[in-house]
Amino acid sequence: MSEELLNLTLHVWRQDGPDDAGRFETHQAKDITTHMSFLEMLDVVNELLIENGKSPIAFDHDCREGICGTCGMVINGVAHGPQKLTTTCQLHMRQFKNGDEIWLEPWRASGFPVLKDLVVDRTAFDRIIQAGGYISIRTGSASEANELPVAKEIADQAMDAAECIGCGACVAACPNASASLFTAAKISHLSLLPQGQAERQDRARKMVAQMDAEGFGGCTNHGECEAACPKGVSLRWIARMNRELVRAMVTADAPIESRKR
Amino acid sequence: MQRALTLHQTTIGKKVAMALSGVILVGFTVGHFLGNLNLYLGQEAMDGYAETLQSLTPVLWGTRLLLLFAFGVHIASAISLWVRNTQARGSRYKKRTDLATDYAARTMYWSGPILLLFVVYHLLHFTILPDHPGEVYRNVVEGFQNPLIAGVYMAANVALGFHIFHGFYSAFQTLGANHPRYNSYRRDAAIAISAAITIGNLSFPISVLAGLVTL
Amino acid sequence: MQLRSNEPTGPIENRWEKHKEANKLVSPANRRKYTVIVVGSGLAGGAAAASLGEMGYNVKCFCYQDSPRRAHSIAAQGGINAAKNYQNDGDSVYRLFYDTVKGGDFRSRESNVFRLAELSVQIIDQAVAQGVPFAREYGGLLGNRSFGGAQVSRTFYARGQTGQQLLLGAYQALSRQIEAGTVEMFSRTEMLDLIVHDGRARGIVTRCMKTGKVSPHIADMVILCTGGYGNVFYLSTNAKGCNCTAAWRTHRHGAAFANPCYTQIHPTCIPQAGTYQSKLTLMSESLRNDGRVWVPRKKEDVTKRPEDIAEEDRYYYLEERYPAFGNLVPRDVASRNALYVTNDGLGVGPEVDGERRGVYLDFGDAIDRLGEQTIQERYGNLFEMYERITNDSPYETPMRIYPATHYTMGGLWVDYNLETTIPGLFAGGEANFSDHGANRLGASALMQGLADGYFVLPFTVGNYLGEVRTLPPLAEDHADVTGAVTAVEERIQKLMNAPDPKHAPEHFHRMLGRIIWTKCGMSRNKEGLEKALRDIPKLRDQFWREVKITGTGEELNQTLERAGRVADFFELGELMCLDALRREESCGGHFREEHEENGEALRDDDNFSYVAAWEWTGTPGEPRLNKEPLTFEYVKPSKRSYK
Incomplete structure (x- = not known):
């Protein structure tokens, strides 16, 4: 039950729509507890982005218990991130270390066009x-x-x-x-x-x-x-x-x- | 009116074609290697073996045509899949970490063309434009005494080993043979056959360079 | 408002048959002339859309998810009940009916419940034929287990993913109809309003979540299978996208909302770990078969490691208070007692908002008695799930659990045909209120969704259309249609342009959830509910003033989607509190602290044996109450006791 606070650097793929070329954007995630889920970490980042008048990172998710299949992003080059047999929504921040840089990309495939940021059309x-x-x-x-x-x-x-x-x-x-x-x-x-x-x-x-x-x-x-x-x-x-x-x-x-x- | 699909027009059909033609090519490679063992029996045995093959014209040309066909199918399917697979990714990942694939599988698109170039060179070197027509033993030994040529052969055979390892292992999967109880044997067989061919084939230039096989 | 349940009369065994015989029919050749809208693609919606398409109707199906396969029915773990009596243990349709009425604490409609039990048998046949891989015995026949305290083994299951497999069955049937061209599917499309013309539901207004385009869809009738409203609590076991907007919008057009205060609280969920938490995860109730529930006896022990607390300082409160049932008391009793001990300051785990909301579920004794091997066989995957989330191993240290909202029994009021109080508007699955009364038995939700979708709606839709015959055509430029579209567009604009934008919608949703959970959760009292009824309107006004949404309405905008849903939760939450305040009795999992006897729930059948169907009057917080009296001809109300 031991808890730590992490400060992380996120390099997030941002793409305004299917026809946009897309680019990486860097965001800081501060004071993230290791008990948070990965998506809760993104929730925190997004709430701050909204309060600062910026556009939040779009990502798909729904059940957040690993069964609906809605969530999914490529985290540091691995689909659904570093933990085996685990969807993105079930991944927790204790899998990361303070100071980590995390690259977030959408599923990349011609069969799955990007709709926005990390959201793809399946x-x-x-x-x-x-x-x-x-x-x-x-x-x-x-x-x-x-x-x-x-x-x-x-x-x-x-x-x-x-x-x-x-x-x-x-x-x-x-x-x-x-x-x-x-x-x-x-x-x-x-x-x-x-x-x-x-x-x-x-x-x-x-x-x-x-x-x-x-x-x-x-x-x-x-x-x-x-x-x-x-x-x-x-x-x-x-x-x-x-x-x-x-x-x-x-x-x-x-x-x-x-x-x- | 949409076109009708046949097996070979599906991605799976193309892989099946690659697997079947690959099996023919691996079979030939094994036979080729076994025949070449005559090198260790001396000049007479080697040249005699070559002469026997040459005299069986229908078998020789039958084999050559089959191999040509297998090469054609293997290469055409590979190119078609490669084009398709490259387009399927769309944009590339900035970061990509592999979890399961191995060196042999990742480099199939490299080892393949390398082997094709090598086969062309090998045919020119020993079959089409040999230094001493009819004297197979001499051509081989003189050729391998040149470290550069020996090096090319050795490098190509390492590529061949990797290519056969993944190709052989993967052909089972493509042809539908995957069962948890037998998968480890499948892997062992792929290692055994690719290692045997590679080590065996490497032994020829090494023996010549080491002076164990001489004129 | 007239509430006519349209139940058939006569012997209960024959009511559904009799009703079907009296049904109007639409001939196969005429069915394609009717357009039927189905909103939602879960068990009820997916099954209804597939079945209606197959019959030949022209169906349009809508879901907010990116694929109909993702509806939250997918998350149901345990199983589905059916009165097959494969185990020869004396089960029957009547017994399932009896158990469901009793389990619902005598607040459901007998005719509906009997029909549900009757259809349960057909559901299993249908699912097996679709290829649902239910668990099987070595002989190749279907396996069953006893679930949720039932005294017969009538639950069918597919590992821990029964909901997923049943949903995929319905999704595949739906996919077949999409391929056949009878169903047109609109995914990532959210219903934001109902089109009412001439007093009948004639279509919906949707927003495409990819482009923001607002469009009307006109039809001959509309079916809502849009699930429950558990997310009003902010933290629940529902999917993040689950919402009440479609149902609430129809309520504002005149569909009565029944028993909104009936929500189910599940006792074994993983507790909240911090204020950032976005949802709660349920663990199977079967854990209570071997785990012992306790908290420290002394307040000063709550921060200690559980291993360091001596046996005599552990308070096994369920075993002490309910010696007969112990840790296996029903859901509501287990949940409520967890609340009481944590209210007394004995809760364990991390402090969130100044409170420790967790109790121990200890497997230490069970491991000593049965061995780790056996425990792993029984609960291995649950322990793994727990460890993944909390980083604690239940083999080494007690689990921490706490109740969480899981299902809502309340919903749109429907008659026996599943028709709401708006003609032409039907509701199926969790979206309606019909079959579970004040409390839902385990493994009954899947049963009800599929019964409605496969077997009830296909008949009653035909009856409605056969009765109305031809409806006058409704053009897209008719004022009833353009008015609805304009209203939706204006509401989006209002949300996007709050006068003093400060916070994301989640900020307000969390505060609303906190009010509902503490004041209208598993234990309620007059004072708390009255306070909630004062606080919610204030918070709602603040929301409309300060909600901040970046970007535009004409693009994929997840913040806007959420804001619209939160806005409706405010109005629904207020209605829940009002309903809870008026229901001066304790029934099901709904404990009114003023109505108890020796700490046990005290139902008041003389005054509250009715369905509360609330009618919108135009002003939030001032609805009109209509009562549908409940009569029990077969299962006579009795008192529950677990002492």
Whole structure:
């Protein structure tokens, strides 16, 4: 419970809008206690900026308990900052030392245009899910839940993949800004379950086509995504996605249509 | 009317193409290295081995065409992915800290072109414009007695080692083979094969320079 | 104002069936001619938008988040109840209904609660078919656990992320409809007003949070699934963006607001560490199964390390006061007693605003008895979360906990069809008041959101549209539309141009939260509420005079977004205090200090067995009270006792 006060220098990416070139701005964060969360530290800086008539640093956040996936920034070159398996909102200032310089940048990817400062547009992820990341079940037409047993091990694996919070850290961390981990997690979650079999092949083809259409890069197996993922989503799902896609593309009767951004 | 997508038009398809062509190239590299071990059996063995290969014209040209095709696919896919991946980042990070990637993976875009240049040089040196046509043993030994040439070969083989290490390891992932229970074997296999080829290939110029293999 | 609950009559088991049979329908070919607006994309909103789109309606769905997948339903940890009776332990729809009415301390509508219990079964089928990876047993069938003191195992769960997985199920169903073109999604878009025409809800006015553009959206009806108002307390377990603005704006147009003072305080949250704190984190209540709650017996010990306090100087106040239930007393009792001991100066942890607001939850005995291994298996992830936030390891030193606001049972008044007092305006999920009465049972929030979204609204929407048939077209240049747009624009201008700008909106929000928490929290009295009712209007005036927002309204401006929400919290907070003042009884988690018997809550069924539906009169602080009397035909009111 020991508490210390920190004085920090922040180099923050400021960008007025999607078309602005952007620049770094330096701010001082004074008397920050080590018990503060990283975002509370930014709250303090922002409240002071507002009182001084300046524009506060825009950043995305919502639940502040590491589950909604809204927050995210690159802190000293690492997506979500230095603590493993931790979203930006769950990062605390005790991870830093007095006098530290901290560089804050947005997720940088053509698929995630910057809206303002550290806020990016992640609707590309929504469009990847819209392309096929679901099981088509009409409301009210489901059969009895226990009719179809699912082996515990398979259900657990599906849950592992389904833990993805859609924050985009995988894209931010990947040297190629690839969205493979995100896409693979959903393809794997649904392809593992018996309920997801009917659309399995179509789903893989459409979701990958959308992922490509959004302008994300390809996977070159660096493993940066897995290391940055606050939920520890595994690279093995990318291997599974590759399998799913090859099988679907090779066995399909006709090629599928490409998709638009 | 939107265009229809085939497997190779997806980023995953391109990686699959790279992995499959890579497997062919690694296979050739292993065979090439094993054949070159004839160097240690002396001039007669080496030249005889070369002559046998030359006499099997359909096999020789079949292999050459397959390799050419594999190179073509490997390089074309790599370039296409490289262009795409560079564009995907957009603006660069001011600060960037790597967490998981390794030297071999990071340098694939360097080791690749280096290997291509080396292959061209290697073909010119020993196959297309040899100093003494038909005398493979002599060409090799005379060539490696020049420290500069030996140095080029050694450097290129170190690059080859890194390239194969990441390529071999990564091909499993690309082709869908990733299982927590077997992943450590996958890594061990990649280390073993890349180390064997690199150390083996390095031994040739070193043996010549050290005077262990002479004319 | 006439409050007609429109409940069906007759045997409770048949009411929903009977009601559906009497429903008007819209033929599949005609559905696309109707535009339905759904505000909010959580469990209720996402499920409703997806289901209505699938039926063929033309749906427009709005959320303030950057994606519909991020609504705060995602944060629910524990699970979802359903009367499946998979465990063969005697559960039934009737028992779930009974438990919910009793748990709600006899302040909910029986017909609604029965329907909720009935639909719970279908929700699980639906979610499993969508691919929600619920926990399973080795045989491959669904697993259950007992939750929140229930005597049957009826809770379905997906690790500690049940809310996330159910929300993703609804989000995926919604995504499918977006792809199919039946739902148009507007993310980063905030509803700032309701368009009322001819006495009916006909659309909304929104502000695009990326560009600041204010636009009207006209429709045949509007559904609000905008969540609860827990952030009125400033510190709560809600997401930072959760707000009451959409609901409050409709209240100002005539939608009655029911039971605003019913908020749920969760006993096991991580205490506030400093004045800078922005939100509170909830930890599962299951911790009380093995942890012992205590504070130092002597005031001079509160700053000591807990390890240095001798056993006889530790005050295990729940065990001493409630020998039968001990540390497992219900949420409200546990919360209230934590308040009392800290009021007595026995609280522990850091001093914030001159008070120590924390009590110990000690696992020392449990570790000695069961071993660290077992404790780690049971609570490992919770301990890890606690350590991440506080830097203390619960294996080595007792946890510190304190109650925090978690859920709001109050909300827009709705009838059995989930229609508010404005025709054509419906409310689902936490945004309405309907099913939980004065207290919500654990694992019931997810159930209610999904029941409303998947199964209730799709029917009642059809009934409304089938009844009104065709509404006259409403043009964007009609005065009712332009008037609403202008009002929104003027309000933004007023916020941006305060006469004496000094402080960011958070400054005022923190002060408001402090008033509401101390005066209208888990324990209230007349004097405190009257003081709050004097202080809030003063603070509100100061807010409008001194709020400082930099930048412009025509860009992404998070300060402006917050300011608008805080402004509405002021009016809602005042109504909460008024409601609490008028409710001269202690019910649910709402303890009126004047109404107790030997320290226990004293409900007054003779005088307060009603829903308080407050009507806007045009002036904040002067609403009109309408009462919907509650009758209990099946579950007869009884007294709760845990002594």
